[in-house]
Amino acid sequence: MSESSRSVPAALQDPGARRHPAALAHRGFSPDGHENTLAAFRAAAELGFVWLETDVHTTLDGVVVAFHDPTLERVTGTSGNVNDLTWEQLRELRIGGTEEIPTLTELLRALPEACLNIDVKDEASVAALPGVVAREHAAHRLRVTSFSESRRRRALAGITRLTGRRAKTSAGTLGTAGFLAVAAVAPLTDKVSPRVAHALWAAHRAAWSRVVAPFDTLQLPERHTVELPLGRRVTVRIVTRQFLDLAHREGLRVQVWTVNDPADMDRLLDLGVDGLITDRADLLRDVLLRRGQWPPDPQD
Template structure:
């Protein structure tokens, strides 16, 4: 079973792209809605325009959530700023979110190559490194972003693993023993250390059966090595409750209202100020 000594009094609650039941994800309105529910942490994504403006926006292109089209990286801020997400709020600059919502902290997923240099420069300029956790599915982008932040700030920031780190931790949890210590040494040049793994509960390989990733064994293994486990994207209250009983350290959700209500019933809401 999960080590009770490791479990947090209050689990990390992360509002996935803010709180936007109507679909206006990653907008100022969505992040304000999460803040108004009591959230300290929101999850968002960063893409950077052709002229170097870091946006809170998930996709490579505008096509899915706006009436516009084209790659964010090929368009200027002036070409993008009039677009509306799901017909509602505009696409925000990350700088505006950091200045207009000073009480929020941001779990940032680096989605594109330009953000590897643009994001650290922006965080340094705004003095905002204490308000972020940096991650990316691409281990290369995550590693280079973190190293650039260290160059500018002289310190590290909290980070969750990329895809490769997550897979390595999973394999080592199955092997057990000293596997993680040995693996970390072997891949130190390519995989940056991480304090958190953000992971789906299950994974279904193409054409294969569903595999349960978040198990008591995995959670206990991660905790024994000082790594927190956040599970995404969990939207049903019963599953949230089950995962919390398993001992996960955080939940990323589209239904920030449901998670806040559940934590309130457990006497764990609102969150005290802390890192997730």
């Protein structure tokens, strides 16, 4: 048995002896830009996608809707904030002039076989989302995430409290930053023993257990641009083979967003990522078909 295999629990040693990569349709699939609409979600489902990525905001009267921006202007041409309107007001608006804004309930009912990767975008949804999930018996169909660790943690706790189930979840900003810190030193500590990075990550989890909810997945871009003083920028590559190795040793899946070029899809899949999130569901399907990796695994 290798040093690496002794350093982590057996069940987590090779989550990568995996089936097919995960494929997530980012806000559905709509070449016309009608994102987060029932038409876009149905189009992705018709291509064979099981996992649909979406976002939620909540109206003034507590209705959870699939919508990305806090404001309405970009996709509806109407000024105002989602949180400031009632559902009766919001339902009159159209995305791209033609498509209705769907409620989360409508989406869950319209596509009962679909799984949703939900980004909790606002504070109101922390309270409202768990009730929808409980009423629709949908906890097993979700992955919950948010850039805000607080929103992610409290939304997950609400779902568990109302349903008795733990939904899948990907790391928020704080959890991702902690893992990146360990990943940065792992190439050095691995020269001593893989157990060092494992111990460092365990220490992070223990220290942050009250504020960072456990997660099973890291969803992040391949590269991140850091803004520096005097208008300078530095682009850092996050997803490397070493990063993936550590994630897999710790039982975490890595899904990269938002990948729309077939050459990038192939390159990242060759590198060993566990899944891709894309606006171009049609192109990702073609790539995975060509690679003999279609259909995607619904468990991811």
